[in-house]
Amino acid sequence: MSGGDLIRRDALIDQLLLDVQSKDLVLAVAPAGYGKTVLLTSLHEALGAAKGGAYWYNCDRTDVVPRKLAAFLMDVSSAEGGLAADDSLGLEASGALSASLIAAGLDRRKADLTVIIENYHLAQSQETDALIEALLATESPYLHLVISSRVKPGFATRKLMLAGRVAELRVRDLAFTKSELGTLARTVMPDGGGADLAGVLERTEGWPVAIRLFLLALKEGADTKRLLEEISSRDADVAEYLSEEVLRGQPREVQDFLVATCFLEQFNLALCEAVAPRADAAQMIEQVQRNNLFIVRLESDSGWFRYHPIFRQYLLTQFDRLPRQEQAEMRSAAGRWYEANDQLAEAIDMALLSGDAGRARSLLARLAPELVSVRGDLATFLQLLSRFPKGMIEDDSTLLYWQAWAMFFARRYRQAASLVASLHRNAQIGSGGEIDAGLQNQIGLLDTLSATFMDDMLSARRAASDWLSSNPSADPFDRATVACSLVLSSLAFLDVPAARRAFDLAQRAIADSDSAYGNAWVCGIGMTMDLVVGEPRQVLARLEALGAGWSETPKAPSNISSTLALLSAAAHYHLGEIDSAEALVNENLHMLAEHGVSETAAFGLAACLRVTALRAGASDALTLARKMEAGLAKAYAPRLAFTLRYERVLLLFRAGRSEEAIEEASGITEVQPLGERRPDEGDPDLPSVKELRQIVSARVAIADQAWNEALRILTGLISAARHGGRNLRLVQALILKAAVHYNQGDSVKAVRAFLDAVAVARDRGLNQIFLDDAQLCRPLVAATLARLEQSLGGQMNELGFLQNLQARLGLESQIAKPNDEMYAPLEPLTAREKLMVELLLAGLRNREIAGRLAMSEATVKWHLYNLYSKLGVNNRTAAIHRARSLGLASV
Numbered sequence: 027m028s029g030g031d032l033i034r035r036d037a038l039i040d041q042l043l044l045d046v047q048s049k050d051l052v053l054a055v056a057p058a059g060y061g062k063t064v065l066l067t068s069l070h071e072a073l074g075a076a077k078g079g080a081y082w083y084n085c086d087r088t089d090v091v092p093r094k095l096a097a098f099l100m101d102v103s104s105a106e107g108g109l110a111a112d113d114s115l116g117l118e119a120s121g122a123l124s125a126s127l128i129a130a131g132l133d134r135r136k137a138d139l140t141v142i143i144e145n146y147h148l149a150q151s152q153e154t155d156a157l158i159e160a161l162l163a164t165e166s167p168y169l170h171l172v173i174s175s176r177v178k179p180g181f182a183t184r185k186l187m188l189a190g191r192v193a194e195l196r197v198r199d200l201a202f203t204k205s206e207l208g209t210l211a212r213t214v215m216p217d218g219g220g221a222d223l224a225g226v227l228e229r230t231e232g233w234p235v236a237i238r239l240f241l242l243a244l245k246e247g248a249d250t251k252r253l254l255e256e257i258s259s260r261d262a263d264v265a266e267y268l269s270e271e272v273l274r275g276q277p278r279e280v281q282d283f284l285v286a287t288c289f290l291e292q293f294n295l296a297l298c299e300a301v302a303p304r305a306d307a308a309q310m311i312e313q314v315q316r317n318n319l320f321i322v323r324l325e326s327d328s329g330w331f332r333y334h335p336i337f338r339q340y341l342l343t344q345f346d347r348l349p350r351q352e353q354a355e356m357r358s359a360a361g362r363w364y365e366a367n368d369q370l371a372e373a374i375d376m377a378l379l380s381g382d383a384g385r386a387r388s389l390l391a392r393l394a395p396e397l398v399s400v401r402g403d404l405a406t407f408l409q410l411l412s413r414f415p416k417g418m419i420e421d422d423s424t425l426l427y428w429q430a431w432a433m434f435f436a437r438r439y440r441q442a443a444s445l446v447a448s449l450h451r452n453a454q455i456g457s458g459g460e461i462d463a464g465l466q467n468q469i470g471l472l473d474t475l476s477a478t479f480m481d482d483m484l485s486a487r488r489a490a491s492d493w494l495s496s497n498p499s500a501d502p503f504d505r506a507t508v509a510c511s512l513v514l515s516s517l518a519f520l521d522v523p524a525a526r527r528a529f530d531l532a533q534r535a536i537a538d539s540d541s542a543y544g545n546a547w548v549c550g551i552g553m554t555m556d557l558v559v560g561e562p563r564q565v566l567a568r569l570e571a572l573g574a575g576w577s578e579t580p581k582a583p584s585n586i587s588s589t590l591a592l593l594s595a596a597a598h599y600h601l602g603e604i605d606s607a608e609a610l611v612n613e614n615l616h617m618l619a620e621h622g623v624s625e626t627a628a629f630g631l632a633a634c635l636r637v638t639a640l641r642a643g644a645s646d647a648l649t650l651a652r653k654m655e656a657g658l659a660k661a662y663a664p665r666l667a668f669t670l671r672y673e674r675v676l677l678l679f680r681a682g683r684s685e686e687a688i689e690e691a692s693g694i695t696e697v698q699p700l701g702e703r704r705p706d707e708g709d710p711d712l713p714s715v716k717e718l719r720q721i722v723s724a725r726v727a728i729a730d731q732a733w734n735e736a737l738r739i740l741t742g743l744i745s746a747a748r749h750g751g752r753n754l755r756l757v758q759a760l761i762l763k764a765a766v767h768y769n770q771g772d773s774v775k776a777v778r779a780f781l782d783a784v785a786v787a788r789d790r791g792l793n794q795i796f797l798d799d800a801q802l803c804r805p806l807v808a809a810t811l812a813r814l815e816q817s818l819g820g821q822m823n824e825l826g827f828l829q830n831l832q833a834r835l836g837l838e839s840q841i842a843k844p845n846d847e848m849y850a851p852l853e854p855l856t857a858r859e860k861l862m863v864e865l866l867l868a869g870l871r872n873r874e875i876a877g878r879l880a881m882s883e884a885t886v887k888w889h890l891y892n893l894y895s896k897l898g899v900n901n902r903t904a905a906i907h908r909a910r911s912l913g914l915a916s917v
Contacts, residue, residue, distance in 0.1 A: 089149030125160035201232025560753030588617035592630025602793035684888030
């Protein structure tokens with residue numbers, strides 16, 4: 027129904043019902059007054075009558091952060107997971123995560139769900155658009171969205187339209203037709219002429235609200251002929267003119283009531299009594315409803331109403347003509363009512379509009395903790411804050427503090443840090459109100475966290491140490507949080523002993539807290555430290571001690587649950603338990619952007635890429651890495667992009683694509699993880715970043731057969747890793763060192779270095795690192811086993827580990843062969859490697875081979891290195907001899 031139930035629009039409703047069943051999205055875009063709400067209300071009722079799952083969501087300005095909308099959708103779809111109901115940290119789930127959980131919930135229910143989202147133009151933002159796009163991208167057969175907006179939404183619809191998945195209602199579809207106008211005319215003007223009707227349709231262009239205003243004006247006694255002539259020839263705005271006609275036809279007390287209450291976006295009886303105490307509010311609301319004066323009940327039994335926006339706009343022009351003092355008094359009365367009824371956001375709005383900025387500031391200071399820390403409603407807080415003069419906020423340390431937290435929770439870490447700097451300035455010069463010890467404590471906490479999440483680990487380390495020493499009796503959760511920042515910053519500086527001390531402090535502090543989130547976060551930091559140290563078994567033991575049921579409780583935020591899962595995936599991967607790692611990666615890959623800090627994310631990221639490389643090949647893993655770099659750019663500091671490029675270099679080297687690896691390695695120096703620094707700030711690289719550069723440089727030197735350069739780099743790495751207790755890095759560097767010695771022809775040193783790596787890895791279960799570098803490790807395993815067998819059994823502990831590697835590398839059959847067959851290639855030669863054999867036997871040098879095959883000398887060296895590994899030799903002369911003895915060439 028439309029036009030106050032005067033004209034049925036059954037054809038539109040029937041078409042909408044068909045579209046809802048067959049399309050993913052029904053989009054109604056038209057300015058105010060085209061009957062979108064009335065039409066969609068009828069659709070909602072029709073869906074309810076058909077016993078379909080239909081829900082209504084009315085957007086407001088706070089929905090620019092889609093937290094409430096996502097929570098509503100998850101609730102009606104029976105989705106499981108997502109953010110905790112008591113998420114005191116205000117963490118936001120990504121649109122992709124929310125959409126995947128909603129789609130999974132619908133898939134479990136296997137029932138259609140229609141969601142009508144009204145007034146989307148109020149919620150439109152990059153984040154809300156991303157949520158809608160992600161929902162549509164799931165292509166769930168059960169989800170049907172109906173969205174109304176006054177402007178075209180920002181989410182992408184072109185591809186969906188081309189695929190026939192979108193139905194659109196535009197102005198031309200919603201405008202009254204000549205037939206509908208004729209029905210209206212026959213109802214209220216039996217003698218109306220066709221020319222007059224044509225004039226109305228032409229003048230209003232079928233605009234439903236204008237036609238409805240026309241009807242009401244007639245109902246209130248306006249002259250039909252005069253009214254038709256006026257709107258057919260008048261240049262003034264049709265809606266304003268007709269609104270004036272409607273208002274003029276009302277009794278004086280109704281006019282006064284309408285004008286006195288129009289500044290309220292929504293109202294109920296009690297609020298109207300507070301604003302217009304002289305009026306009989308109950309009678310006025312009843313009469314306005316009876317006269318159908320563009321009043322809309324928000325919900326059937328709520329007692330709350332609003333005026334139609336076009337009619338309200340005209341009423342506001344009349345309100346603005348009232349004396350300023352009278353306007354201020356009515357707004358102050360509304361503000362007092364809102365405050366008494368705990369609607370502080372509305373009370374603040376009224377205080378500002380009435381000119382009482384001081385009261386508004388006091389109210390916002392009261393409301394800020396609930397909005398920012400408890401409800402996580404950052405959009406409402408920041409929107410209210412934007413209404414204040416800038417200088418007023420800068421002079422109020424309490425509001426400045428909560429603004430900084432809001433920026434932090436919104437992941438605008440640099441803005442948060444800038445606001446914290448302003449707080450420090452206020453404290454130094456004594457402005458912005460008194461900063462007591464409690465507020466000073468919290469400012470220091472925020473200072474530490476901002477530096478940590480911005481990846482400014484030098485500042486984070488300093489701030490965390492200062493805060494912990496200055497606040498020995500602070501809240502246990504806060505002390506644990508700062509101690510965790512100290513762990514992460516210490517790990518970034520490769521200071522494992524300091525990280526262990528800080529972690530012990532975090533554990534002691536969180537033991538005095540009842541925060542499930544805090545316990546899980548501390549556990550995750552411990553797991554990260556264990557991975558840096560190279561103790562994957564300890565990672566899994568730590569998670570088991572936390573409790574297997576933790577992640578299944580309603581209070582378990584999905585971001586920390588996923589962080590723990592991906593850290594576990596990394597541990598399983600290093601242990602060589604690929605199936606377990608793959609399962610965890612597949613379940614949690616969509617949450618990779620939710621981890622917050624580079625240290626925790628890096629291990630999950632590496633596990634994702636390495637599992638993909640094993641299961642789908644290096645090319646798929648490299649494609650995933652590029653997608654990750656684009657997708658994670660906003661979520662993390664640049665250091666994670668550096669880690670991604672490091673992983674790409676490793677993938678390329680391990681896949682035998684040395685030329686690409688060397689090119690990628692040369693570009694890795696372009697990534698500045700800490701951004702531009704002043705000359706007096708010293709080395710721009712964190713020790714952890716510098717170490718990754720050294721690993722890459724060693725790999726490049728090996729590919730270039732620059733053995734001495736490789737040994738120089740690796741000797742320093744081995745010493746630092748051994749001294750620092752970082753076993754994973756130590757094993758990695760020892761394997762590379764053994765490979766260098768092997769290719770230099772020094773099998774004694776090669777076996778010694780490799781046995782050193784095996785001894786470190788064996789007790790910690792570090793299996794996969796040998797398998798990842800299979801090309802390097804195959805000849806080393808064979809040579810080491812042969813040496814141990816020659817020494818009467820040798821080191822028995824290492825022997826078992828080596829025999830396991832032998833089997834997993836496919837070497838068992840080779841080593842078991844008789845002596846005359848032992849030196850056959852360890853695995854079949856590729857076509858390119860066979861060609862290399864021919865060219866070696868022809869006596870060509872590396873430069874000549876490069877020219878013949880149109881490749882770089884570095885690539886030639888890499889192919890020769892792979893060939894030597896398969897032949898079990900370490901130089902050109904030995905390779906030629908082995909090739910001839912095995913009959914690999916006709917020359």
